[in-house]
Amino acid sequence: xxxxxxxxxxxxxxxxxxxxxxxxxxxxxxxxxxxxxxxxxxxxxxxxxxxxxxxxxxxxxxxxxxxxxxxxxxxxxxxxxxxxxxxxxxxxxxxxxxxxxxxxxxxxxxxxxxxxxxxxxxxxxxxxxxxxxxxxxxxxxxxxxxxxxxxxxxxxxxxxxxxxxxxxxxxxxxxxxxxxxxxxxxxxxxxxxxxx
Numbered sequence: 001x002x003x004x005x006x007x008x009x010x011x012x013x014x015x016x017x018x019x020x021x022x023x024x025x026x027x028x029x030x031x032x033x034x035x036x037x038x039x040x041x042x043x044x045x046x047x048x049x050x051x052x053x054x055x056x057x058x059x060x061x062x063x064x065x066x067x068x069x070x071x072x073x074x075x076x077x078x079x080x081x082x083x084x085x086x087x088x089x090x091x092x093x094x095x096x097x098x099x100x101x102x103x104x105x106x107x108x109x110x111x112x113x114x115x116x117x118x119x120x121x122x123x124x125x126x127x128x129x130x131x132x133x134x135x136x137x138x139x140x141x142x143x144x145x146x147x148x149x150x151x152x153x154x155x156x157x158x159x160x161x162x163x164x165x166x167x168x169x170x171x172x173x174x175x176x177x178x179x180x181x182x183x184x185x186x187x188x189x190x191x192x193x194x195x196x
Contacts, residue, residue, distance in 0.1 A: 007085035008034035009053050010077065029085060032150050033125045041102070041125045041152075046087050050077040052124070105152050105168050108193055114175060117164050123152045131167050133176060133185040144174055144190070164188070 004013040007029045011017070019030040022038025034041060044052065054074040061067055068076065081087045086094065102123060109120050129147035145151065145167060153167040158177070165185075167174045172192055178185040 004028070005084075006031040006034055008040070008087075009049060010080055010084060033127070034086075036125050036150070037101070040086075042122065045091075046078065046081050050074045050081065053077055101170065102152065105173070105193075108173060108191075109166055109168065109175075112173070112175065112189060112191065114164070114188060116158060117156060117175070120154060120156070120166065123154045123166070123168075125150050126153045126167070131165065133165070133178060133182050135176075135185055135187060144187075168193075 005011065006013055006019075009031060011031055011033075013028075013031060015026070017031045017033070019027040019032050019035030020037055021027050024037075027035055029035075030040075042049075042052075051074060054070045054077065057068055057070045057073040060073060106120055106123060109123070127147075128145045128149045128151060131151065131153055132143045132145040132147055134141050134143055149169070151167040151169055153165065156164040156166070158164060162177055162179050165176045165178060165182075170193065172190060174190050175188040176185050177188050
């Protein structure tokens with residue numbers, strides 16, 4: 001059987017990462033990170049998509065045995081993307097990210113007014129296993145997210161070598177702070193979302 005690839009970001013498509021249509025059914029063209037609930041999860045230009053995906057060059061190198069730099073990987077993606085369904089459309093005809101929950105969550109995050117954290121204007125769909133950090137408390141180690149779930153989230157650099165990490169779903173927002181590679185993770189805030 002010929003392998004299928006997401007027609008937006010180019011990642012291999014398997015049943016566990018298929019995007020979802022508005023009715024909850026699986027979408028055979030796009031991955032869950034690019035397409036959720038019948039809409040694209042991010043308004044990217046092709047160049048912005050390549051820049052975003054280039055951060056995963058280490059995973060690509062590990063899976064393919066290559067040793068590309070981030071810039072080399074980005075260049076390769078930009079050569080590949082024009083063959084994909086999303087990028088073959090003229091720019092004015094490309095569907096935009098319209099998931100209603102996305103803006104609601106951005107507004108909820110910004111309303112937290114966390115000291116030192118700039119306002120967020122975009123969040124992305126991320127796999128729980130990719131962002132599920134270990135926290136240490138009273139000699140115990142624990143995680144708060146489900147490795148098998150997907151979350152809306154993003155990372156914001158603080159300027160002191162540390163980052164804010166944000167992960168949320170329809171019920172909770174988790175904001176944490178951590179060092180390079182997710183080291184020394186600390187919970188800044190865990191808030192339940194009150195649906196009005």
